[in-house]
Amino acid sequence: MSLAKIPAIFLIGLAFNVSLTPPTPAAAKKDRVMGDGPVDMHYAMYLVKKKNRPHTGSMPSSSSPSSLPPTTSLTPKIYLSPTSILGLLSLLLGATIRALAYREMGRHFTFHVALLKDHRLVTTGPYAVVRHPGYTGGALSFLGMLLWYAARGAWMRESGVCGCVWAWPFLVPVGAVLCLPFASMWRRMPRExxxxxxxxxxxWEEWAANVRWRIVPYVY
Known part of the structure; x- marks a missing residue:
């Protein structure tokens, strides 16, 4: 394994933790004003965090199917490629934006759409740039994660597991789960x-007139 990938794996784990861990307790059901749809977005986030844990070790265990290459043969193939670096940078940027949104919103930032007691409209910090910076950070985080796992030099790519028929019943549902947050964000923004x-x-109308963009300035 490339030594440069070791600190990168640490940063990936840190960025995931910041992006996918609720900064406040879950909103009470009486305060929630919108459901999460047929599949809870936050359950998808939980699965993503679980999926990340085995990858941080970067190597399969001795119980891995014999169709996979042995651990020693994979070691030199695990390295930082340009795509994985791009994924890392996307994750770090996304986590930073999420952290800024958490700090600016304080107790009002909940993973469920909710109106809390004495709720106020936050229009400062990242909310002075786009109206939904939390989703901006979330989208960058998930994009970074997809790039990280799909890149050359990633265990998922180099092990050959994606070409194993026995793995597809696991990989297809996981891939679907990874797409859920994007669909949920797209659905939730106009409703919010x-x-x-x-x-x-x-x-709100004055704020929206000044901050026209939902997640990407001059784009959307």
């Missing part, structure tokens, strides 16, 4: 905007 517009009225 409408909810806040109804709750805060003119204050």
């Amino acid at each position: 905007d409408e909810l806040l517009r109804k709750e805060f009225g003119r204050e």
